[in-house]
Amino acid sequence: MKSLLLLSSLVSYTYSAVVPRAEEQVDYSGFKVVRLELPEANSDIEAQIEELAAHVLNPGKTSHLDVVVAPESVDAVTALVTESSIINEDVGAALAEEGELLIQEVPAESWFTAYHSYADHLTFLRDLQGGFTSQSEIFTTGSSVQGRALTGIHIWGSGGKGSKPAVVIHGTVHAREWISTMTTEYFAWQLLTKYAGNATVKALVDKFDYYIIPVVNPDGFVYSQTTDRLWRKNRQTVSSSSCVGRDINRNWPYKWEVPGGASTNPCSETYKGQTAGDSPENLGLRTQINQLRDSGGVTLYLDIHSYGQYILWPYGYDCNLVVHNDAQHRSLATRAAAAIRAVSGTRYTIGPACATLYATTGDSTDYTDGVGNATYSYTYELRDTGNYGFTLPASQIQPTVRETWEGLVSMVKDA
Ligand SMILES: [Zn+2]
Known part of the structure; x- marks a missing residue:
């Protein structure tokens, strides 16, 4: 049940999704991890979330999505659902603490x-x-x-x-x-x-x-x-x-x-x-x-x-x-x-x-x-x-x- 995500690997993994040139390092300062509770029929909303998010951390989940979001997109993403919570306030700050660079997944319902x-x-x-x-x-x-x-x-x-x-x-x-x-x-x-x-x-x-x-x-x-x-x-x-x-x-x-x-x-x-x-x-x-x-x-x-x-x-x-x-x-x-x-x-x-x-x-x-x-x-x-x-x-x-x-x-x- 325990799922650890190394943020350093997250950086390389999401690289191309965020910037076109793979040599540059993404700056995640101020980026947040947001948990979005999904409604029953959600395919449309999920697509909109994916467009706005830099990365989806748990693709395929039916109950909620954990997404990494740029600060300017947080409001737009959370507006798509009725219930949301911020799991990580600053992904960049977490990355700076090398050796403890992980998001610990909160247990699901x-x-x-x-x-x-x-x-x-x-x-x-x-x-x-x-x-x-x-x-x-x-x-x-x-x-x-x-x-x-x-x-x-x-x-x-x-x-x-x-x-x-x-x-x-x-x-x-x-x-x-x-x-x-x-x-x-x-x-x-x-x-x-x-x-x-x-x-x-x-x-x-x-x-x-x-x-x-x-x-x-x-x-x-x-x-x-x-x-x-x-x-x-x-x-x-x-x-x-x-x-x-x-x-x-x-x-x-x-x-x-x-x-x-x-x-x-x-x-x-x-x-x-x-x-x-x-x-x-x-x-x-x-x-x-x-x-x-x-x-x-x-x-x-x-x-x-x-x-x-x-x-x-x-x-x-x-x-x-x-x-x-x-x-x-x-x-x-x-x-x-x-x-x-x-x-x-x-x-x-x-x-x-x-x-x-x-x-x-x-x-x-x-x-x-x-x-x-x-x-x-x-x-x-x-x-x-x-x-x-x-x-x-x-x-x-x-x-x-x-x-x-x-x-x-x-x-x-x-x-
Ligand atoms: Zn008893």
Whole structure:
């Protein structure tokens, strides 16, 4: 999926298209790389674009064209389509930095039509970040049992890096919930690729700093791909048992000791661990939450799971307790569920976690509420309601990520 284009070879390749005499070097100062979203029937428009562009970087693509354009032609080219974004502001300046002369192709939307390996998910994040270096960076927070860094992307808007309160999004804490990886990645992809051309998205990105970790349980995720598709936990051992794995979402050190919402049996799917927070993955995640709490604060926390189609908020550990801002939680969730349903009819059930679904102790949203001081903490349980369960077909990835995106948009607007 990674496509690198050496600009030095671009120069020689486009030479004849730009100037008639092959001996002269083209001066690309001020030239821009523009991404143009194409309408369905586009042959006519494509021809007009090619006439105006110095070079087409991805000929044959049906969804969009990336073109190198002279500064005086940018307006004419972008006027041909309804959606466009500038990927590179100055091709000439990039050429001047010999040794780093490459355009890293931003992942295409076709990424969201299939499931992918863990290595490819890391490549996706790096390629995405590489296309938007002035408003994003890759970060890590701790590592897994087997030494894989918990890797995420930090996205910010016009206020600059770290200037706004945080929206924190975690995916794939349960290894088999593959649709949650795709959904969290889609959030990041939308926020960055639509920022320049979509006023709604720009407002969302300018409002908060986003910290998105698509796979917070990398060992379990890899194991679910290599060995056991339905693996849930991490890959941590205990001396007292031959069974493997803690449920990272029963391991957070807040109300961890309360009985009934997790298992003390290492062989159980919901094994809580030997002591509160004793998984390295949880250490990394709570360190992130605590740091953001102590800097700009956390406004919205989302933990993305599957399946069941629920939007849940604290508390998990006690079915009779009501969070102090329960009404506001309900209000945001109600509108988000309506926004999701408006896309393709998918119905979500909403409510406090314990009372609505089941009791959970040591879970993420109780921690982000009780210790992280997040204003809003939600668990999403994505499609479906059990027909396919964890093994949601690839054909449902795009419908799922698109509808869930509208839920995020709604929540961020309201938060
Ligand atoms: Zn889950």
